[in-house]
Amino acid sequence: MENGGFPWLFVYAFNEFTRKYHWQMLDLNHSTWHAIPEMPSMHHLCPDGLRCVSIPKEGTIFVCGVVFTVFDIPLNLVMKYEMSTNSWSTMLKMNTLIPFSAESGVIGGNSPNLFEPNFYIVLDVEGKWQPIRNLGEKIGLYDVAVMEDMILIKRAPASPNYDVPKGYVFYTRTHIWGYYFSLNLRKGWxxxxxxxxxxxxxxxxxxxxxxxxxxxxxxxxxxxxxxxxxxxxxxxxxxxxxxxxxxxxxxxxxxxxxxxxxxxxxxxxxxxxxxxxxxxxxxxxxxxxxxxxxxxxxxxxxxxxxxxxxx
Known part of the structure; x- marks a missing residue:
């Protein structure tokens, strides 16, 4: 794929009414949309059951924690898309079901209700899953940002009337969890x-x-x-x-x-x-x-x- 050195924008989107999903890519040089091959056996995919992480310079996307809607069966698979071949492949299985996504790795967790992680692993540069220290509490919904050697994670409130967001940080070099040092970011964003x-x-x-x-x-x-x-x-x-x-x-x-x-x-x-x-x-x-x-x-x-x- 050549587009004059411009980046490509890949989007995973889902229509909740028709239950259809699409991976589309936007050529930012020519402003044109193109479809990419479907992920294997993903006709009944639940979008809330997966997270994605990409390595832009390598032209790869990892889709983690696949869940099927028909049988509500979680498949702890990792799908890998490679732009060089415009194709998907299946990687090693995860030990967890619901992953966090970030540029420098994937942190995941598993719990009985499939929505609140209670232990965590990271996908290293060699494509292997490595366990890391437990955070000590469940996070649930979240937002993630990567800044230098820190992965900033926001836990959304379960109820706006009774809870407030919280901000956590995972240090990738030392594999240590903590609250973010900023008082405001500690409250989330x-x-x-x-x-x-x-x-x-x-x-x-x-x-x-x-x-x-x-x-x-x-x-x-x-x-x-x-x-x-x-x-x-x-x-x-x-x-x-x-x-x-x-x-x-x-x-x-x-x-x-x-x-x-x-x-x-x-x-x-x-x-x-x-x-x-x-x-x-x-x-x-x-x-x-x-x-x-x-x-x-x-x-x-x-x-x-x-x-x-x-x-």
């Missing part, structure tokens, strides 16, 4: 997270937010507004979101596989003062909607995962 240029960015799902994209400022231990050169295209990109990144670009996939690209730029202190935005933190974003041909088959498709792969 609301929205989709991604790490760009070594900083944690959060895309808020609240339409009422004045600025949808925020960046975590370690000096003030707070999320600050990113200066928007143009507003996030709410009228085109609708929830639910799937977010990925490549270099200084953020890719947001919304309902019906609509895609927006945010180009992140650093701004000088003088520019920051001119902007009259006290909450900014040295970054700006310019949003663009990818003008790709629309496929009626995409209507109603919700993106569950999106990944950037390189040639």
């Amino acid at each position: 609301i929205g989709s997270s991604i790490v760009v240029l070594g900083h944690l960015f959060v895309l808020s799902e609240a339409v009422s937010e004045r600025t949808r994209l925020k960046v975590f400022d370690e000096k003030t231990d707070s999320l600050k507004d990113v200066i928007e050169k143009n507003p996030f295209p709410d009228h085109v990109i609708c929830r639910p979101f799937s977010i990925s990144c490549c270099d200084d670009m953020i890719f947001v996939v919304g309902l019906d596989l609509r895609v927006a690209v945010g180009n992140i730029g650093k701004i000088s202190q003088d520019q920051d003062q001119v902007s009259n935005c006290d909450q900014s933190c040295g970054f700006s974003v310019n949003w663009e909607v990818v003008d790709a041909p629309r496929n009626s088959d995409f209507l109603g498709f919700k993106p569950y995962n999106s990944h950037i792969l390189l040639n």
Whole structure:
């Protein structure tokens, strides 16, 4: 596959009404969609039962923790997609069912109800599963971001009225768990997270937010507004979101596989003062909607995962 050196955007989406799923890839150079082969024997796949992790430079995607909906039988399989051959293969079985996904590995867990992990393993660079230290508590729903040698994990509240999000950190070098050192991140964050240029960015799902994209400022231990050169295209990109990144670009996939690209730029202190935005933190974003041909088959498709792969 050649597209002039531009990255490829791979999206896994599922239609809850027709029970159909698709892996599609977007050629960001020519703004065209292409289908890739279906995963083997995945006609009754439950999207909530899997997580994906990719290695962009190697052009590979790993799909972990497959669950079938017909018999509600979890299959602890790992499927591997290779862009060089445009094909799927089956890897080693996991010892767990519900994995966390992150750029530097996959942390998973297993529990009787299949939704709250209670022990964890990691997929190393050699493709082998290695056990790691137990966190000591169940996490349930979550969001994941990778920053240097840390995997930041957010546990979503079981009930907004009785619980609050929590933020955890797993140190990949020492295999040690802990609460994130930031008091604010320890409380978790609301929205989709991604790490760009070594900083944690959060895309808020609240339409009422004045600025949808925020960046975590370690000096003030707070999320600050990113200066928007143009507003996030709410009228085109609708929830639910799937977010990925490549270099200084953020890719947001919304309902019906609509895609927006945010180009992140650093701004000088003088520019920051001119902007009259006290909450900014040295970054700006310019949003663009990818003008790709629309496929009626995409209507109603919700993106569950999106990944950037390189040639």
